[in-house]
Amino acid sequence: MTHPTITPCPVGIQATGMRQERDSMGQIAVPADKYWGAQTQRSLVHFSIGTDHMPLPLYHAYGIVKKAAALVNAAEGRMPQWKADLIAHVADEVSTGELDAHFPLYVWQTGSGTQTNMNVNEVIANRGIQLVGGTIGSQTPIHPNDDVNMGQSSNDSFPTAMHVVTLLELEDRLIPEIEQLSATLHRKAHEWQAVVKIGRTHLQDAVPLTVGQEWSGWATLLDDALKNLRHAKDALLELAAGGTAVGTGLNAPQGFSKAIAARIATLTGRPFITAPNKFAALSGLDAMVRASAGLRGLAVPLLKIANDMRWLASGPRCGLGELILPENEPGSSIMPGKVNPTQCEALVMIATQVLGNDTTVGFAASQGQLDLNVMRPIILANCLHSIRILADGCKNFRVFSVEGTTLNRDKLAHYVNGSVMLVTALTPEIGYDKAAAIAHTAMQENLSLKDAALKSGYLDGPTFDRLVNPLDMVGHGTGGA
Known part of the structure; x- marks a missing residue:
């Protein structure tokens, strides 16, 4: 028996007007130049809310999931190889x-996320x-349900795609930018390790430290x-695929969950496994x-670093x-x-947004009533939003601010x-009491510390010079015990 062969053609449909598509509820008109079908069109009618579209990286990850499913189904004899190859070819385009x-x-x-899953199924079909x-x-x-969705449910394919895209975005987009920003902070800290400055606690003058020590704290x-964050992301390696509708695996063959997880691992180069429960x-x-929460954990020190820098540059x-x-x-x-x-201001706003996104994620995740959490799109959108703005913001902050930051050494010395x-x-x-009396005299009479000390009679000039050497007051540089 012969089977259809792929005839390469550019992406796109050269058509105008509308065509009729069908699903289990009947027919509906769809733009003729679009690949999506009836269920996608119904979603556009019923959920045209705001301007927040599902993030495109999710669809890219969904392509990986659909390709993996098709290849597993073919390997197990549930789908002709030519059909799996065709689905895989289009999934790569996705x-x-x-x-x-x-x-x-x-x-x-x-x-x-059913409508998003069906959007992918219809486009691939x-x-x-x-x-x-x-x-x-x-x-x-090619049928969107019977073929592209074979062995799957939206209830397990959407969280699978969620985990895949979130892990890939963390590892490929965000973490490299954080590593580069950290390396720049460490380099500046090393460069300025011996530059003494005045510390500040409670926004008031404190004992000295070095610029390098301060920056090493940020780094x-x-x-x-x-x-x-690296520790937190490991949980994303467990995939829901194979659980189908409620976790029982109905309509998925025995071993499908392990097989599709292994296939996704191969396609992505990450050690994905099937979720044990x-x-x-x-x-x-x-x-x-x-x-x-790991993203929130990044936002907190980033907010501090950006705010500290703009205070110190005021x-x-x-x-x-x-x-x-x-x-x-x-x-x-x-x-x-x-x-x-x-x-600095942009990074503070980004960090603030990430804190808000995390609050949304936490509350949405608490709404997992009975056998399904039905807050998935908002959780996914907020996590990916946080990853994207953190990655872009940290890159710009590093390139356009941190790398070019220099010291006003005269001002630093003046304060010291x-x-x-x-x-x-x-x-x-x-x-302590005599030292406090000297400090009060210096401030009240607008004297230098040395003049106030000599006026007190508690010590002479050579003793003062021996004791008050800022460079001797900054410790050994690392902040360690």
């Missing part, structure tokens, strides 16, 4: 973004039909957050919660003015010459020389 224009659905849809010279919309020889906070995989979304003449940030663009439409710490809190170094010699 994964590479060639069919992005045919995925129009909104985030605000059924909470299981119709594109496959086109490639073998069939009639688009005929569902022959370590970021490293720790990244370590936690499909009831948990379908009714809960704890792995996504952990990933979102001025240039009437603020702290210790850091000099790159001047990227004019800062004011009314004040000529004004330049603002815009990259004028600080009263260097008095702390006198405490072991003369005691």
Whole structure:
């Protein structure tokens, strides 16, 4: 028996007007130049809410899932090899973004993601039909449910695609940017390890440390957050595929769950495995919660770093003015010459948004009533949004701010020389109370610390010079015990 052969043709349908597509509820008119079918069109009618579309990377991951399913079904004899190859061919087009224009659905849809799953099934079916010279919309020889969705349910394929795309976006998009930002912070910390500055606690003057020590603290906070994110993302390696509708695996053959997980692992180069309990995989979304919490954990130190930098760069003449940030663009439409710490401000807004996204994810994940969590689209959209803006924001922050930041060494030295809190170094010699009296005298009479110390009579000049050496007060540089 012969089977259709693929006749390569460019992506796209050269047609105008509308065509009729059908599903189990009957017929509906669909734009003739689109690959989607009836269920996608019904979703566009019923869920045209806002402008928040399902993220395209999800569809790219769905292409991987559909290809894996088809190849497993063929290997197990449930599907002719030619049909699996055809589905796999189109699924590759989905994964590479060639069919992005045919995925129009909104985030605000059924909470299981069924319409998104069917959007993928319909596009793959119709594109496959086109490639073998069939009639688009005929569902022959490729059927969106019977063939593209074979052995699957939206209830297990959507969370599978969620895990795949979230892991890939974390590893390919976000983590490399965090690593580069961390490396830049560490490099600056090493470069400025011996530059003494005045510390500040409670936004008030404190004892000295070095610029490098301060920056090493920022870098370590970021490293720790990244370590936690790496640990959290490992839970995404467990896939729901094979659980079908409620976790029992109805309509999926024995061994399908392990086989499709192994195939997805091969296609992605990541060690995906089947989730050990499909009831948990379908009714809960704890792995996504952990990933979102890891993103929140990154946002917190990033917010601190960006805010610290803009405080330290405040001025240039009437603020702290210790850091000099790159001047990227004019800062004011009314004040000529004004330049603002815009990259810092953008990163603060990004971190704030991520904190809000995580709150949404956490609450949505709590809505896993009975045997299915039906808040999946909003959880997925918020996680991917956080990943994208964190990755882009960290790249811009590094390239346009951190890498070009320099020191105002004169201002740093001025603050060190004028600080009263260097008095702390006198405490072991003369005691806390006498040192405090010297500090109060210096501040009340606007004296230098040395002049106030000599006026007190508690110690002489050589002793003061021996004790009050800022470089001797910054420890051994690492902040370790």
